[in-house]
Amino acid sequence: MTAPRVTVEIINQIAHVKLNRADKLNALDMAMFLAISRTIKKLRKNRKIRAVIVSGNGSDFCSGLDVNAIMKSPMSMLRLLFKALPWRANLAQIVSTGWQSIPVPVICAIQGRCWGGGLQIALGADFRFATPDSSLSIMEGKWGLIPDMGGTIALRELMAIDQAKKLAMSAETFNGEQALALNVVTHVTPSPLAEAQAWAEALLKQSPDALAANKKLYNKSWHGSQGWALFRESYYQIRILMGKNLRRKIYNQSHDAAQHKAFVPRKKW
Structure with a gap:
């Protein structure tokens, strides 16, 4: 039996969302896209949760798109990019922008690789806690592509346009400390998941x-x-x-x- 691509556990009104494909560095295949989208929809309707923490199982948050898996089905890419209305998010974009439709704080705990689509997902959160040695990248440029998963909306609010262009055009990797200096992450800590938990618990005291x-x-x-x-x-x-x-x-x-x-x-x- 195939393990679920995303697991959700609600403890003390905090929803713990885990990308659950550690053997593939939590790379995004079609099943992962669909699982994240379904998770966002369910959490959006849950009026009892007070915070969401998103993390990745294993050593990495998410290494980006699983190109081989997506390309196996000619319809997969069309399914990801299709949108009935041009100004609405498609499936590829919902996994990033959708976190903002959940009316509670969403915190991403980043460790290891957070590349391409993984970074786009993290950018959709309200807060990002990362390890100093985590590896981040707008990696789409490496394959001759542009970032098209909604992270552009977050970047325009986080950093200077020339720095965003530099990262997107070069596809360079940068660590957690550099990400903090660029304002891509909120906080750098050796224990991002524990810090995210502490921050979520502090928010439970607020209305x-x-x-x-x-x-x-x-x-x-x-x-x-x-x-x-x-x-x-x-x-x-x-x-x-x-x-x-x-x-x-x-x-x-x-x-x-x-x-x-x-x-x-x-x-x-």
């Missing part, structure tokens, strides 16, 4: 409504008009003020841990 609203506010307002940004600030704040979780957060701030009230499932954002 899930506030976390969801913050994620949506910044995603929609980082670019665009000042007027719409100001509108969203006011509108989202009113929604939070009308919810139970604000009152519970205020109560918890005024009492010790033994008297804390549990947050209710977040609003639908």
Whole structure:
């Protein structure tokens, strides 16, 4: 029996998502693309989870596209790239951009190789924790291709355009420390999975409504008009003020841990 390409375990309201193809360095075949897409859809609908941690089984996060596996079926590439509407994400792009549709913080724990499609997946998260010696690359250029999995959207918000072009055109590899200097990763640590767990647990103390609203506010307002940004600030704040979780957060701030009230499932954002 074939092992699932992605495993999901929810512990204490934190969803632990693991790319599960360690024997192939977690390379992306069609089954992996479909499994990630299904996982994102399920987590998006789960209003009880409070954070998501994405990691890879084995020594590597993801070494990129499994070209041989994809090319075995002529329809696979078409299936990856097809889109009914040009401005919507296709299957190849959903595995990166889809993490932003989940209204909770998504943290990627990167170790070993994080190349090509693997880096595109990680760029779709809200935070990236990496080991100092991890190996990252926009590797599509090595094969005469361009990055086409949605990571471009994240890169334009993370780094200077000349540096992004340099990485994409050269397909060079860079380590975790260099990635931090380029602002490609959020934090460098010898233990990214443990640090991601600690950060997720810290976020459990915050109102899930506030976390969801913050994620949506910044995603929609980082670019665009000042007027719409100001509108969203006011509108989202009113929604939070009308919810139970604000009152519970205020109560918890005024009492010790033994008297804390549990947050209710977040609003639908």
